[in-house]
Amino acid sequence: MKNNYQDLVYECTRKIPRGKVCTYGIIADFLGLGSARMVGWALNKSFQMDPPVPAHRVVNRKGELSGRNHFADPTMMQTLLEEEGIKVKQDKVMQLEAILWRPQIEDFD
């Protein structure tokens, strides 16, 4: 079911293309959650989901990997991003503006 905000967050996160990232604020704003912390809350529990949610593609507005400590290994988030071709330096994505993805209404029907 997808009646709660968590499922909306998961669905939105799964739409993020490989090699792109999104921010908590953008997702919160797009879904009308009002608070970016809500997105963090949802993603905190996303590891239990099937299929998995690419939570590593969500960063804070400065591009920092603020959620890395919630992965099994704090370096996993960086590793996953680098495997997708995203440059990460000092726990922060490089050229954030260039790889930033924004959800579109038509993506969700």
Added chain:
DNA sequence: TAGTTGACGACGG
């Protein structure tokens, strides 16, 4: 039932 927590962001000094 009520208080606390939290992967954030906006704003003011």
Added chain:
DNA sequence: TCCGTCGCCAACT
């Protein structure tokens, strides 16, 4: 430009 404070609100204890 940088840093500290506050608001947001669902989930947890």
